[in-house]
Amino acid sequence: MPMQVYLNGILTPDALTRIDPSDRGFTLSDGLFETLRVRAGIPQRLDAHLKRLRAGASLLGLPVPLDDDALTEALISTAAANGLADAVLRLTLTRGPAPRGLLPPGSPSPTLLIVAGPPPPPAGPLYAVVATVTRRNEHSPLSRCKCLAVLDNVLARREAAERGAEDAILLNTAGRLAETTIANLFLVIGGRVMTPPVEEGALPGVRRAEVISRLDAVETPLDPGDLPRAEEAFVTNALGVRPLVAVNERPVGDGRAGPLTCRLLLPE
């Protein structure tokens, strides 16, 4: 059965779903996205995802075409239309088709796309590298919203693959730790749980906020030199929590999932 894709209010088979070649999401990365985990038909942490989407839209001056109830309905119906009680949804919101030029049109026709897929298999321990190809720009407000301009992350993800790793830690322009290409980063040093502040280039992750609260984590600038000092490390995103067991082929702590990470992997 072909996948059913939601586009501007209508569910259609993906092969029939058309993005206009003048869509500013395609031409100028002018848009946002959210990745949501669905369990038993219910999008998880939905309020936090929608809140972040609206914060990004506000930064971009991009109208969100639906209210939260209608967005919720669209998300749930897209998972249901594909027969997926467990799913990953990607919602993409762009400024829509427009003539050439950077200046947004006065009355945009936003594009709202929702694509469903099966959840990924449970992820094991993460072996990462520190990206050398690029840096995350903490001087841009885009580092604090989930926008389509993620090509730096693609570059770093390619570098990770070339170096035999599964993800890369991005440094910010000051050379401090920001996050990985798809997840927030936590270190445990001397029993304290620490994570880079949003001002350092960390995306304000939905799961990140939960973990900060649950483990009473400290938001503080961290250097690459803090990695060998950590007795434990893990990464978080909408799809879950993973132990970070090695960076640049050097083990973190004893090279195994630590006790706090294991605690997070259990239901609260």
Next chain:
Amino acid sequence: MPMQVYLNGILTPDALTRIDPSDRGFTLSDGLFETLRVRAGIPQRLDAHLKRLRAGASLLGLPVPLDDDALTEALISTAAANGLADAVLRLTLTRGPAPRGLLPPGSPSPTLLIVAGPPPPPAGPLYAVVATVTRRNEHSPLSRCKCLAVLDNVLARREAAERGAEDAILLNTAGRLAETTIANLFLVIGGRVMTPPVEEGALPGVRRAEVISRLDAVETPLDPGDLPRAEEAFVTNALGVRPLVAVNERPVGDGRAGPLTCRLLLPE
């Protein structure tokens, strides 16, 4: 008559041209573009544009599906199909449709799109602001290629409009001058023509290289404090040269196009 759009070897009316919703240009800003001026049916400075496209593709590890002759033929035929002897062409090359995830597929099916439009009317003097909303990331190699991740430029262009200006100068993360949202920046100070180096976040513009050579310009780091010192300033891109006559509502020099700018506006 509807516009004819080139997509992967086929010219079709734009309303029938379909970008796949999983295209990585749309989902991840994973691609490049070039803007070319066409005069009398001939794309201008074509070799330099194609060279920059290939340099960007090399950085991204993105195969270019056509050789230079075939790209040239595609560009010329797109302008011709729209009856435009004078035109602006935008060529967009993306990594094409792919499953979810940042890691590019092993064998991508790139998307090559060419859209033609009439040339813009001659541009007058430019009133610009210095963007405060964001900074250009000179630590990313993407600052040196014309990639789709230009959302920072969109933010700065919106700020310019809100402040009554037509373009914005982007500072790099060190607070020095990089370029405008769509053009390279030149200052004339004490008779010397100066422009920010590529290492400072300046896109290696095709016209920029020409102007450096023609005016024996110096590539040197420049501060916002150098703007009031300039007796003359101008910006360059594929569409032309414009005098920069005011920044943040303060005139540059005597607030009129300077002699070197006028010289550039004449044919060599």
